[in-house]
Amino acid sequence: QLQLAESGGGLVQPGGSLRLSCVASGFTLNYYAIGWFRQAPGKEREGVSCTTVGSGRTEYADSVKGRFTISRDNAKNTAYLQMSSLKPEDTAVYYCAVASLFRKCVPQAFGSWGQGTQVTVSS
Secondary structure, X not given: OOEEEEEOOEEEOOOOOEEEEEEEEOOOHHHOEEEXXXXXXXXXXXXXXXXXXXXXXXXXXXXXXXOEEEEEEHHHOEEEEEEOOOOHHHOEEEEEEEEOOOOOOOHHHOEEEOOOEEEEEOO
């Protein structure tokens, strides 16, 4: 059974950093495109960063460019989202998801979601 499990969220002060992990089980993550998404209270789920199989193409939301980095460790069957210079507006539940391929980094292009991990940026 294909499963994704996010972890690494928490409470961090503005300007701080967090690294989110997304562990895949039941399938080989290397064969899929990976996406990180977030949903803040009262807002729609939005794409944060997505990368294709082999990481040949990577997209970032304008709001996180230069601050967030998506990566994957095939040996650990795990994807990561390194977040730096965090801002209060980054507060949200963060999800990872996979797809065979994608044209745009939007939730509709991805299936097989994890349960999410809460990130709160506050002083």
